[in-house]
Amino acid sequence: MDTGTYTIACECPECGGRVEFARAPLNGEVVRCAECAVELEVTSTQPLSVVLAPEVEEDWGE
Amino acid sequence: MRIAILHSRIRVEERLLGESLAARGIEHEFVDVREIVLDLHDPSPWQRFDAAIDRCVSHSAALAVVRVFEGWGMPVVNPSRVIDTCGDKLATSVALVRAGVPTPRTRVAVSENSAIAAIEANGYPAVLKPTVGSWGRLLSRVNDRDAAEAIVEHKATLGSVQHSVFYVQEHVNKPGRDLRVFVAGDEAICGIARESEHWITNTARGGRATPIDVSGEVGAISVRAAHAVGGGIVAVDLLEHPRDGLTVGEVNHTMEFRNSIEPTGVDIPGRIVEWTLGLARRGWVRTPEGVRA
Known part of the structure; x- marks a missing residue:
């Protein structure tokens, strides 16, 4: 739930920067590291863990 | 009422759909299709859902999962025929x-020579597109014969099997x-x-x-x-x-x-969400073509 004050963070596996979430993260959520711009996927919420998101594949789209 | 949001990554859109369901007091679960196994003979693990919203980024994954759900009679937004x-x-x-x-003039060819003929017939500039994929990826504007020959050869040599179908469209x-x-x-x-x-x-x-x-x-x-x-x-x-x-x-x-x-x-x-709830209220329905939207 977004309370407006929620902050949780972890370390970017690419650049070591701080990845902050303003709302409770969800498993499978994709976020972008504010420091190196790499896409990260949340693999665990407790404890918070992220990995590099999969590369875009050929049949991905809208 | 409980709705499944089928996904392979949760983007802003999927979050907004979840929040929209929650705001209406509707229970929902995010279902990562990369982690599930569907037993075609046993829908019981999925009968807790009244309907599903497909939000998979992978076309082939979406089509496979939605076909199974529809086969059981679960309403899915969108139906497999639309995804297909x-x-x-x-x-x-x-x-x-x-x-x-x-729709813009479109020609299709399945060999390198006929692809060049299709491009020439459409006239320059032409647009070559992969038939599957989105977000403007791998679109080529072909301005002349030299470019046409180069792009067609590259697609035939370096592309996957999907690139052996040459989809040539008029440049608007x-x-x-x-x-x-x-x-x-x-x-x-x-x-x-x-x-x-x-x-x-x-x-x-x-x-x-x-x-x-x-x-x-x-x-x-x-x-x-x-x-x-x-x-x-x-x-x-x-x-x-x-x-x-x-x-x-x-x-x-x-x-x-x-x-x-x-x-x-x-x-x-x-x-x-309202569209999905409208289908969900009808319940699971078995028809030869799945659930009609």
């Missing part, structure tokens, strides 16, 4: 032409923008113009969005295009052809909408 058609540009073009919906010299209209069933609910200096105007590639009026011809042609691909709730991309007027480029079945809510003022995730 919209996820393949050739299938979309065939459906649009069949329904008499204006649009006025620096294209239109996107969101359609729910028989209604065009809102639309945006995407403006860009680049010939690819997709907002995923930096196109700017401004609202447009969808009450007239724009909305009518969009609804016809949506019907042509099987209905449901979709986003229709239109080009303004300098000679032929409005023409439909493609129809998207798991459209992104984050950049369209604010300019249009329309609660697009809310409309998707």
Whole structure:
């Protein structure tokens, strides 16, 4: 739930920067590291863990 | 009531759909399709859901999972026939032409030599597109014969099997923008113009969005295009052809909408949720073609 004050963070596996979430993260959520711009996927919420998101594949789209 | 949101990654759109369901007091679960196994003979683990919203980014994964759910009779937004058609540009073009919906002149070839012939027949510049994929990826504008030969050879040599189908489309010299209209069933609910200096105007590639009026011809042609691909709730991309007027480029079945809510003022995730709940209230239904939207 977004309370407006929620902050949780972890370390970017690419650049070591701080990845902050303003709302409770969800498993499978994709976020972008504010420091190196790499896409990260949340693999665990407790404890918070992220990995590099999969590369875009050929049949991905809208 | 409980709704499954099928996904392979949770983007802003999927979050908004979850929040929209929660705001209505509807329970929902995010179902990562990469982690599930579906036993075709046993729907019982899935009967806790009244309906599902497909938000998979992978066309093939979405089609496989939705086919199974539909086979059991679960309502899914969008149905597999819509996914099947919209996820393949050739299938979309065939459906649009069949329904008499204006669409850019398109030719198809399945060999290198005939691909060159198709490009020459369409005239320069032509656009070569992969039949599967989106977000403006791997689109090529072919300005002359030299470029045509180079691109066709590269696709034939380096591309996957999907690139052995050459989908050649007329290049529409649009006025620096294209239109996107969101359609729910028989209604065009809102639309945006995407403006860009680049010939690819997709907002995923930096196109700017401004609202447009969808009450007239724009909305009518969009609804016809949506019907042509099987209905449901979709986003229709239109080009303004300098000679032929409005023409439909493609129809998207798991459209992104984050950049369209604010300019249009329309609660697009809310409309998707309402559409889904309408189907969910009918319950699971077995028909030869799955559940009709």
